[in-house]
Amino acid sequence: MKNNNRKKLAVMLSAAMLMSVLPASAFAESVNKNVVTKAAEAVSSSGGVKMDEVFDTPVDAAITKEKAQALARQYVSIPKEYVLQGANLSMEMLASGKRNAWGLDFVKKVNGKHLGSIYVRIHADTGQLLEFSSYTDNTTAKPTYPLKVERDGAQQIAIKFIQKIAADYKEQIQYNPDYGVQLLPPLSGAVVHSLRYDRVVQGIPYVDNYIELQIDSEGNIQRYSLQWDDTISFPKIETKLTAEEANTKLREAATPKLSYIVPYNMQGKKNPVLSYELQPIAIDAVTGELKGESDSSYFRSGTVSENPLTEKPLGELPKANAITEKQAEAVVRSAFKLPEGAVLNGSNYSENQNEGTGTIEAYWYLNWTISKDGKELGSASASVDGRTGAVRNFYTYAYNEQVNATDSLISLEKATAAAEDAVKKHLPWLTHELYLVKPDPKQYEDMSARGNRQYYFNFVHKVHGAAVDYDSISVAIHSVTGEIVNYDAYLSSFEYPAEAPAVIKKEQAVDSWLNYYRTQLTYRLVQQFEWNGQPIPIEKYKLLLASGEIRGDEVETTTEAELVYRLVPRLIDESVYLDAVTGGWSNRETGEATQLEKPKAQDIEGHWAQRQLELMVAYKALDVKDGKVRPNELVTRGELIKMLVLARSSGRSPGLMFGNTATAAKASFNDVATDSSYFVYVESALEQNLIDVGDGSFNPSGKVSRDEMAELIVRALGYNALANYDHIFKASFKDSSQIENQGQAAIVVGLKIMSLTDNKFLPKKQVTRGEASVAFFRYLQSRAELQEAPLRL
Secondary structure (H helix, E strand, C coil), rough: CHHHHHHHHHHHHHHHHHHCCCCCCCCCCCCCCCCCCCCCCCCCCCCEEEEHHHCCCCCHHHHHHHHHHHHHHHHHCCCCCCCEEEEEEEEEEEEEEEEEEEEEEEEEEECCCCEEEEEEEECCCCCEEEEEEEECCCCCCCCCCCCCCCCCHHHHHHHHHHHHHHHHHHHHHEECCCCCCCCCCCCCCEEEEEEEEEEECCCCEEEEEEEEEEECCCEEEEEEHHHHHCCCCCCCCCCCCCCHHHHHHHHHCCCCEEECCCCCCCCCCCCCCEEECCCCCEEEEECCCEEEECCCCCCCCEEECCCCCCCCCCCCCCCCCCCHHHHHHHHHHHHHHCCCCCEEEEEEEEECCCCCCCCCEEEEEEEEEEEEECCEEEEEEEEEEECCCCEEEEEEECCCCCCCCCCCCCHHHHHHHHEEEEEEEHHHHHHHHHHEEEECHHHHHCCHHHCCEEEEEEEEEEEECEEEEEEEEEEEEECCCCCCCEEECCCCCCCCCCCCCCCCCCHHHHHHHHHHHHHHHHHHHHHCCCCCCEEEEHHHHHHHHHCCCCCHHHHHEEEEEEEEEEEEEECCCCCEEEECCCCEEEECCCCEECCCCCCCCCCCCCCCCCCHHHHHHCCCCCCCCEECCCCCEEEEEHHHHCCCCCCCCCCCCCCCCCCCCCCCCCCCCCCCCEEEEEEHHHHHHHHHCCCCCCCCCCCCCCCEEEHHHHHHHHHCCCCCCCCCCCCCCCCCCHEEEECCHHHHHHHHHCCCCCCCEEEEEECCCCHHHHHHHHHHHHHHHHHHHHHCCCCCC
């Protein structure tokens, strides 16, 4: 039976090598919407519910549900087999008004199976199409590679659709060349082009109003969205700063800050690195005044103190020692005031290897129930370091705590002192590196009236003045009792230099960051709030709203547009940070040195493999030295494996499944160490069974023959075992007797991944970098064509 199955697969593979595959429509992305669906008994032959046959919709809108459905079918050309399953009418707030919109869900079902859906949103007052998205459950769809429709072709499709659907907006928009651009060339046909056309007001783009489309590589429009607010009042601009003047103001306002970060995919043992960070800022385009964030999520924020809690540490780091459950509970009870009636009702001990530091961490997790007279009143929990006995967090909660406006509340100053004392008590070895974030007093105005029961405080950990972004300390103080109700101290165990390292000057950091950012002139909205006839700051509004003390409709809101120059990141294909020591850019994921401007190969212009070589250079599968990629040089085994692994993973790094920590970073080959640039690729290839350990050596600098490359490619396709049936795959070449992997050679030639010379395969010939690039490009094409859809039963 197994032999028969293999023969059938062999026949299918042979046919695939001889036939071209017809392109099919790509999958459409689904967009989930909360749509109100009414139950109905009338079911069409396709299995969908026809809502309009069941009842009339009791809503008051200029556009009825029936009219909205007709418009939706007109705009989007919804096939007849798609029936309306759900509809809802929603009101949406605008800057100075509101609008109603119909949301319509159309579905296609056959024999009860969901085969597709189309969601459409129609302006219920004007009938304008606001949005549509589609999803098709077509498991046989296989997007072609290379792409049938590139980004420039998608733009032409988008403009034609906008002309048809939103002609009135066509003259008010301009193409945004930066939005949705995929800087790396695709490695598969499963590509969706995201295009955006920004609204233009007085010749200036307003980037928060736009028309957006998503078009797949087959040319199908998957999604359309009109984000537009006609109620916004834009200021009339008489004069504004020039771009040069704005750049000068932005430079003056730029304040880079030193921070310790840890690249999350750093190879080997992770270590903190010192970086200069500069957040994007904005200035008034007329006055040059520095502007705050218009949509800032201001909540429990404040100003970081200039000085630490103490000049010197108040104690030493606790020494490692095994802590029992009884000891852990005793530590918590001595450190915090557990409410009367607290009884330990659960505990858990766990050990875990910290992938960042390579150390074993142990914690006790404790839970208490708080009761009185047999009635449960609340709960408490804590976690304690199982090695040192230091409390990592503590939390207590009283059920149904009564809020009395007459309660006497402690002052913010007293609560601040209590929070500082708590941190000094629990983290004495760190007090010289901890800085209080002073809360804005406005947050706690009218606390008794609002029933606010807690003051919240945060502390920043700094080492030699550089913030440790991954550490977090917070304390909550009860506003009546002054007791600690919440304490969190999530601190890493990384080691830091005893002395502050020498860093580049701030001016150099600013220069580098302003090269990373570009200056954009645009509008943004600023909201002002009034409650009970009095203006309130946005921070207080958000706090009241978050606490449930006010409703949004109780506050009068006015929205104004302001013109700003702001910093926005340039288009680059990776997340980066500025190394404060070297002054160079590094990849934020891996920590490896990189550049904002990628090196371009100067020696492949006009080369027969130029396109394929550019692809490999873009994904860093081939290096560029002194502007040269050396296409006619022999490719190495390390380079070839890197190409293969990147090709199989659509260009994504295999990740550091291997070697995240000092203990886990064990090399499988004696000549590919954990700090080798090929380490993760070689280990990934081994994990995927593309190579084997053999004698324990890999020889990354060794050359590769055509025979070896053929086997690698067939392994990547998943047909290596099948290729060994030489009676099925016969290599009838002039030099067949010299080929070690004859079945593999037959497959790569049959799939046109590798070619013959005078009917010779030339198995011993060594492969150049250009030849390898072409072979893997063709591998990607064949992989797309050979993709087999799952069998439907």
